[in-house]
Amino acid sequence: MSVLKLNYDPPFNITRLSHVNLTSRDLDVTRHFYEKGLGLEVTAHEKNYLSFRSLEETSHHSLVFEKKETKNPGICKSVGYRVYKDEDLKIAFDYFNEIGYQAEFIERPHQGLTLCLKDSVGSCIEFCSSMPQKKSHMQNFHKHSGGKLAFLDHVQIITHDVPKAYEFYNEIGFRLAEYTAKDKTDEMWGVWLKRKNNTQDVVFSNGSGPQLHHFAFHTPEVSNVIHAADVMASLNLANSMDRPPGRHGIGNAFFIYFRDPDGHRVELFTSHYNVIDINQKPKRWDLSDTRRSQLWGFPAPKKWFYEATQFENSSIKKPSLNAKPVTLEDFLKTW
Numbered sequence: 555m556s557v558l559k560l561n562y563d564p565p566f567n568i569t570r571l572s573h574v575n576l577t578s579r580d581l582d583v584t585r586h587f588y589e590k591g592l593g594l595e596v597t598a599h600e601k602n603y604l605s606f607r608s609l610e611e612t613s614h615h616s617l618v619f620e621k622k623e624t625k626n627p628g629i630c631k632s633v634g635y636r637v638y639k640d641e642d643l644k645i646a647f648d649y650f651n652e653i654g655y656q657a658e659f660i661e662r663p664h665q666g667l668t669l670c671l672k673d674s675v676g677s678c679i680e681f682c683s684s685m686p687q688k689k690s691h692m693q694n695f696h697k698h699s700g701g702k703l704a705f706l707d708h709v710q711i712i713t714h715d716v717p718k719a720y721e722f723y724n725e726i727g728f729r730l731a732e733y734t735a736k737d738k739t740d741e742m743w744g745v746w747l748k749r750k751n752n753t754q755d756v757v758f759s760n761g762s763g764p765q766l767h768h769f770a771f772h773t774p775e776v777s778n779v780i781h782a783a784d785v786m787a788s789l790n791l792a793n794s795m796d797r798p799p800g801r802h803g804i805g806n807a808f809f810i811y812f813r814d815p816d817g818h819r820v821e822l823f824t825s826h827y828n829v830i831d832i833n834q835k836p837k838r839w840d841l842s843d844t845r846r847s848q849l850w851g852f853p854a855p856k857k858w859f860y861e862a863t864q865f866e867n868s869s870i871k872k873p874s875l876n877a878k879p880v881t882l883e884d885f886l887k888t889w
């Protein structure tokens with residue numbers, strides 16, 4: 555599949571990634587990891603519900619956990635997007651149901667009207683237009699701690715069919731900023747799709763899916779990413795680091811990844827760039843070009859590519875594209 559013509563007039567107006575709904579086996583343990591370790595603010599902690607926001611966010615939550623009694627790892631209940639108005643949700647309801655998706659309105663705590671469905675590759679998604687508002691903590695510098703996280707920026711979802719996901723999101727106005735394709739072909743391995751001003755709100759990468767690979771919070775300084783690692787170490791949480799700091803070629807992100815107590819992968823990063831003008835062409839990367847994943851440093855370990863969070867009530871399908879990324883284990887054989 556080659557690059558699609560962007561739908562400049564989508565049926566309704568999505569503004570950005572909004573929030574992620576996950577499960578936790580122990581909300582107190584989850585709270586310790588995100589509040590004391592990474593520095594998020596707890597905005598609600600109820601018997602079976604825990605929510606967080608980061609420093610620049612004025613909405614009630616960007617990260618939500620529902621308690622689930624199980625011995626299994628956590629699951630993803632949904633990935634949430636924001637639209638401008640409730641009217642957009644009504645248009646979205648008609649749009650999705652007319653083209654064969656089962657979209658329905660649901661109740662979610664601490665947010666307005668919410669539309670829920672499964673996308674073309676089986677990921678659970680929801681849309682809402684409003685949440686209770688509070689003042690941000692951007693200039694409450696005495697409250698900045700951990701990774702000093704500013705806002706939820708993007709999610710990455712592993713899918714068995716990247717082109718199918720790309721078509722679905724292109725039709726509702728997501729724009730391709732960067733992509734990875736199998737060498738010398740147009741077979742897409744990954745697509746970086748955006749609504750807001752920077753490189754991505756959602757990434758789809760090739761693999762057994764749908765699975766949530768990670769969600770990512772932006773912080774304004776490289777030193778904040780490193781400080782988060784120091785804080786995690788001082789809390790004896792350093793072993794939760796899933797991939798050490800480095801810089802992605804794609805998106806230019808200086809990153810670090812952790813796995814939370816339920817196995818959910820969270821990225822802290824800085825230095826994405828603006829993609830705004832519509833004549834700016836998507837940037838292509840060959841799959842074998844390891845600079846796409848790290849401009850410097852070692853490749854990610856195999857588990858980073860293949861372990862992820864399952865979506866609720868979704869069966870996992872094997873990928874249609876057989877293209878393997880270069881892993882740390884592969885790299886060390888030649889080093």
Ligand SMILES: [Fe+2]
Nearest residue numbers: 708710770821
């Ligand atoms: Fe990311």
